[in-house]
Amino acid sequence: MGTTWRKRSTELGTQPKNHRQDTFHKSIAPYVLLGQLFGIFPICGIFSKDPQQVYFKWFSFRVFVNLVVLISGVLNAVTEFIRLQNVGVNAKNINGVIFFIDCCIINVLFLHVATRWNRVAVMWDQVDRVFIKESYRLATWWTMGRKMRLAVAVLLFFAFSEHLLSIVNLVNNLKEEIKNCGWERNVTDFFKQYSLSKYKNFYDMFPYHPLSAVFLMYISTALTIFWNYLDIFIIALSIGIAGRFEQINMLLRTMTDGGLLPNEAFWIRIRTDYVLVCELLETIDRVVSWLVLISCATNLYFICLQILNVSQKLQYMLNDVYYWFSLLFLIARTTAMFLCAARIHETAKKPQDIVLKIPDVGWCIELERFANQLQNETVALSGMGFFNITRQLLFSMAGTIVTYELVMLKFDKESEGKGYVRPCTFLDGKK
Numbered sequence: 249m250g251t252t253w254r255k256r257s258t259e260l261g262t263q264p265k266n267h268r269q270d271t272f273h274k275s276i277a278p279y280v281l282l283g284q285l286f287g288i289f290p291i292c293g294i295f296s297k298d299p300q301q302v303y304f305k306w307f308s309f310r311v312f313v314n315l316v317v318l319i320s321g322v323l324n325a326v327t328e329f330i331r332l333q334n335v336g337v338n339a340k341n342i343n344g345v346i347f348f349i350d351c352c353i354i355n356v357l358f359l360h361v362a363t364r365w366n367r368v369a370v371m372w373d374q375v376d377r378v379f380i381k382e383s384y385r386l387a388t389w390w391t392m393g394r395k396m397r398l399a400v401a402v403l404l405f406f407a408f409s410e411h412l413l414s415i416v417n418l419v420n421n422l423k424e425e426i427k428n429c430g431w432e433r434n435v436t437d438f439f440k441q442y443s444l445s446k447y448k449n450f451y452d453m454f455p456y457h458p459l460s461a462v463f464l465m466y467i468s469t470a471l472t473i474f475w476n477y478l479d480i481f482i483i484a485l486s487i488g489i490a491g492r493f494e495q496i497n498m499l500l501r502t503m504t505d506g507g508l509l510p511n512e513a514f515w516i517r518i519r520t521d522y523v524l525v526c527e528l529l530e531t532i533d534r535v536v537s538w539l540v541l542i543s544c545a546t547n548l549y550f551i552c553l554q555i556l557n558v559s560q561k562l563q564y565m566l567n568d569v570y571y572w573f574s575l576l577f578l579i580a581r582t583t584a585m586f587l588c589a590a591r592i593h594e595t596a597k598k599p600q601d602i603v604l605k606i607p608d609v610g611w612c613i614e615l616e617r618f619a620n621q622l623q624n625e626t627v628a629l630s631g632m633g634f635f636n637i638t639r640q641l642l643f644s645m646a647g648t649i650v651t652y653e654l655v656m657l658k659f660d661k662e663s664e665g666k667g668y669v670r671p672c673t674f675l676d677g678k679k
Contacts, residue, residue, distance in 0.1 A: 271376040272488040273299045273369055275393035279400050279484065283477050284310050286470035287317035288355060291362045299369035304362045314359060320467045321352040327449035339659045343553050350546050351471040354478050357538050364535050375492060375528050378521055384495045392491035396484050403483070403584070406577050407476035411469060417570040418446060424564060478543050479585045485532060486588035486629065492525045493595035500602045509610035519618045522599070526627055529592065533630055540589070541631035547582040548645065552652045554578060559657075586645070589629045589637035596627035 277294045284290060290310030293301040305311070325348035332345065378384070422445055426435055435441050443461035444451050450464060496518065503510050510518075554575035562568050600622040603615065628636040635641055 270380055270391045270393045272372050272392075272396075273302075273376070275396045275488070276484055278397075279480070282404070283358075283473070283481075284313070286466075286473045286477075287313040287315075288470075288474055288477055289358045289362055289481075290314045291365050299373040300366075302366050302369040304365065311359075314355065317467060317470045318352060318355045318359075321348050321355065321471055324348045324449070324467070324471075325352065327453070331449050339556060339656050340553070343550075346549065347475075348471065350542070351474045353542060354474045354539075357542065358477075361535055361539070368531060368535055371528055371531055372488070375524050378524060379492050379495050384499060392488060395491065396487045399483055399487060399584070399588075400480055403476070403480045403581060406581075407473070407480075410574055410577050411472050413570050413573055414472075417566055418442070420564060420566045475546065476581070478539060479547070479581050482536070482540060482543060482629075483585050483588045485536065486585075486592055489525065489529055489532070490588070490591040490595045492528075493522075493592065493598070496522055496525070497595060497598045497602065500599055504602055504606060509606070512612040512614045515612060515614040515618055518599075519614060519621070522618070522621075526596070526625070529596075529627060529629070537630055537632045540629055540637065541634065543585065544631055544635075544645070547578065547585075548648060548652065551575070551578055551582065551649055552656050555649075555653055556656050583642065586637065586642040587639070590639045590642065593626075593628035593636065593638050597622065 280289055280291065280294045287310075290304070290308065290313070292303050292305055292308060292310065296302065325345055328344040328348060332341065335341070419442060422442055426432060426441070439458070439461070440456060443464070444456060446468075447461070447464045450460075454460070500518065503514070554571060557571045558568070558575055562571065600619070603619050603622065606615070626636060628638060630636045
């Protein structure tokens, strides 16, 4: 495959740059920039026309923001761990430590991906320049780039909505606590009280200041974005790869459904282009397979946690609204990630169905090689080689959720009474 790639890359090097229209590099740039506002994926040159100008630089403002968020996440994890040592651990309150540790891991993994992204960007651009040529161009407005941008926009909208709803939920809980505990006269600055309550671990060690509260809100938002960014990033990658396999399928269907019997030169070209996309997928999988593994593990845990939350009676109606919205969005996002990633496997195997319908008179040596490749190779994103993302894995994960939910219910029952904080104690302790 390596020889094929180098040969094809040399041929494409003379292609004019104005052919770059529906490319992954162009489509993903706004999403990458949004992530960098919160300190994730600190690569440079994302809006350059030439993907070869995409690079990673350690001494840059992007990396500085990344490290600030990372260090803040580590400190949050440490303070949360100290709090659990003081109050005790139960099935629900341990989620804070897991969330902060998970976000720090995601941060480090994206930092690692950024150091290797130049090779991916250049290689992807070479593939894109093959598939935006006239023979592969789709006669439709619904291009790969538009699919990607729509999916990213919708998921980001719901991600920010979920985060805002969590803030509204916390504000409502604090208002009800102030009202029920008779603290109305003592609370003159609600923003300060909200900050002291939400970031109690931090303000137990440091004095309060409005600027520190704003900074902590930014860090909280950034860490929440990390969690969502991971799945959306995998979805964007999957749409880009699956879209190129689908273009091969459409060209094959156009040729075979018209009753034509392509010659050997056609099959050499198809197999060469198919191999290009497979090689790109292999490169991407080596770079992002850890992200896929962490995404699956994270979603598995938090779906179980949110099911545990909604299965019990909550104190306020807004609590029910928030936890149900969060659960449904998490399930929808996880399902979308699995289905988009599984589509790579489906579209990569689809040519096999088309090839098998070709009559014997149309077969040649190159077509036979292509058919053997389709039959013997597994083309899919993987989680560090432990599993491949297919539709069957989604059903397996659903069964795993049931198993782990039973474990969490048992843990919740055994830890009943632990980690319980008596109401009306926070402000009294500040007097």
